[in-house]
Amino acid sequence: MPHIMEMMGKARVVVKDGKVVEVGAPEVERCPLFVKLRGVQKMTPEEIRKNMESRISELGMFTENRKLEFETTVVAFGASEVMMSGLNSSSLETTVTACDGAGTVISGNPSLVQGIGGRMSGLVETEPIDAVIKGIEERGGTVLDPSTAVINPAGGVRKASELGYRRIAVTVADPKTAKNLRKLETELGLDLIIIAVHVMGLSREEAQEILENSDIVISCASRHIRELAKPLVQVAAAIPLFALTQKGKELVIERAKDIQSPILINTMKLPVLPAHKQPKNLV
Numbered sequence: 205m206p207h208i209m210e211m212m213g214k215a216r217v218v219v220k221d222g223k224v225v226e227v228g229a230p231e232v233e234r235c236p237l238f239v240k241l242r243g244v245q246k247m248t249p250e251e252i253r254k255n256m257e258s259r260i261s262e263l264g265m266f267t268e269n270r271k272l273e274f275e276t277t278v279v280a281f282g283a284s285e286v287m288m289s290g291l292n293s294s295s296l297e298t299t300v301t302a303c304d305g306a307g308t309v310i311s312g313n314p315s316l317v318q319g320i321g322g323r324m325s326g327l328v329e330t331e332p333i334d335a336v337i338k339g340i341e342e343r344g345g346t347v348l349d350p351s352t353a354v355i356n357p358a359g360g361v362r363k364a365s366e367l368g369y370r371r372i373a374v375t376v377a378d379p380k381t382a383k384n385l386r387k388l389e390t391e392l393g394l395d396l397i398i399i400a401v402h403v404m405g406l407s408r409e410e411a412q413e414i415l416e417n418s419d420i421v422i423s424c425a426s427r428h429i430r431e432l433a434k435p436l437v438q439v440a441a442a443i444p445l446f447a448l449t450q451k452g453k454e455l456v457i458e459r460a461k462d463i464q465s466p467i468l469i470n471t472m473k474l475p476v477l478p479a480h481k482q483p484k485n486l487v
Contacts, residue, residue: 207266211325212252214404219266227253232425234484236442266304268335273319281439283399284321287373288314289459300360300374305333307353308360311345326402365392373397379413386417419452427486435474442481
């Protein structure tokens, strides 16, 4: 089974045996984040291939050479960065995320969480890589299903609960999963922080549902998330992170404490979305 990830405008990228074997067309032509980070003015299949190949060569992504632990950050307020700070401050006990070569992972190791997620995009499916699974376990992580590397956030939360954790952050990419997690939170008596990622392309109804069931959402290039969000806190203007609940707000503030550069704090009506800063052709 190949590894499949959606990245850079939701282009479908297939990796097999450490090589990029397929690159689809992106749904967004220009993303301000990749302009800033990589100087990519227009997202094309060739640029996307180059980016994936750099992740393979630099991080060992989708290979047995996967680098699993680091604390350096690509963006200040990404999902993994927020979770890393939450674990460091003991606001969180553990996290449930997805890793190439392992699938769903339960981990309370901040540098492992950042290593897994720091340059992760929308992981669609992956196959087990023994060296990656072993590396995660050696660093205190738990792989939900080492035999299949299944991506199952609800299963990961249930497993985390069985391991004795209550304050858990979990990443989701679809409204049905977020809604089911809220039911599971009540059923198991948990305190979940649901972080919605990879939300580009959701319908208006799907966007509303994921907003209703998440604590934090990273808006990606979603038009409907921008239109419907009623955030308590917004971070950034081009690709905003929205904290939607009080506990989401508190976790974002924990992350802000770890930022070394100056931060402007102000009160105003949110969201703030300058047109010239948004991705081209929001979807």
